[in-house]
Amino acid sequence: MAVMGGSVARRYARALFGIGVDAGKFEALGDELGELATLWNESDELRQALENPVFKPAEKRAVLERILPQVAPTPEVQRFVLLLLDRRRIVLLPAIARAYRDLTDAHVGRVRAEVISAEMLTPATLDRVRRSLEQRTGKKVIINSTVNPELIGGVVARVGDLVLDGSVRTQLEDLRARLVN
């Protein structure tokens, strides 16, 4: 079901992305879609209002029509979200936003990296890590940094399917494996 949802989300994302590229504002459309997805994830009331079958479609549409101008002023995004509501695909909004972001990144030659460290990294350190990852991938890198004390020390960077692990935790696991074998 998740695979099928992802496939459907990519199709919707590609459709909107095509419109955005043609209009020359795919970045703006992506930003608005991302903000809508964030609102969807953070607002239980919004999800309840749009997912609950108790509310009539007209009522759901009225709710969206009140919110959309504030969050997504672009008419393309507004029509797109209302289309999702009419086709009962509104629950795919976060997945569509992710797919749209991936399409945008691929279009502009950009990758996103998740950097996990044992302690909070300074902006300068993050910048160094970003540059090293750009040098490694040959693409512009956008870093999402998180902290995991379980790493003990070092950094783990995940870029797409590539994982670069420089953590003390992993080295200790390697040590354990060598001792056992």
Added chain:
Amino acid sequence: MRILRLIAVVCMLAAPAVALADEYEHEVERELKAQGKQAEHGEGAGEHGEGAGEHGAGHEAPFNGKTFMWQMLNFGALLFLLIKFGGPAVKKALQARHQQIKTDLASAAESRAAAQARFEHQEKRLAALESEIATIRAGIKQEAEAEKARLIAMAEDRARRIREESEFIIEQQVKQAEEDLRREVAAQAVALAEKIVRQQLGAQDQARLVDTFVGDVAGNGAHAAAPPAPASSGPSGAGAAPRSEI
């Protein structure tokens, strides 16, 4: 038919005898009547009668040659008939009886011979009984020895298999115990190393680890650094070589 003819011949031959017998009967009847009259006369005369009675009792019939001749002829005819018609049957019966007795004698002789043969066989067997018993005893002993050897071989084979299985199980358990011990020791060593690293890892060490990571990532991170030795070199010596995993 033959019987009817025989009856007719007998009747013809018997006719004179019958006539002679009738004549004889008449003669006897007359004599009896005469004697009866004399007896009645004697009762009236007293002793004279008794004397007459003695006279009557002492009377003997005279030899009649004609009667004798008829009797002889009759006997001869009877004898002829018996020989003529009864002879073959009697002869045949006697021959059959003779043959039967002969057969019985032969059968008895055969039975006797068979009994004699059995007797001799039993005698011989009895004579060979000792050796037969010895042979049977030797055979039983040989079979017992073979069975004993078979059972011993089977027991030895089973013992060998049990020993091999036991050795295998023990070997596996020893290996498992060694592996468990290795795992336990490794876990303890890593836990101790982690504890020391956590205690001694400072901000400079973190910065050095990040620097090493950045340098390795930029340099493609293709080399594999040696694992850290927390107890000796400390966390700062941990070469934080990035690893690529897909």
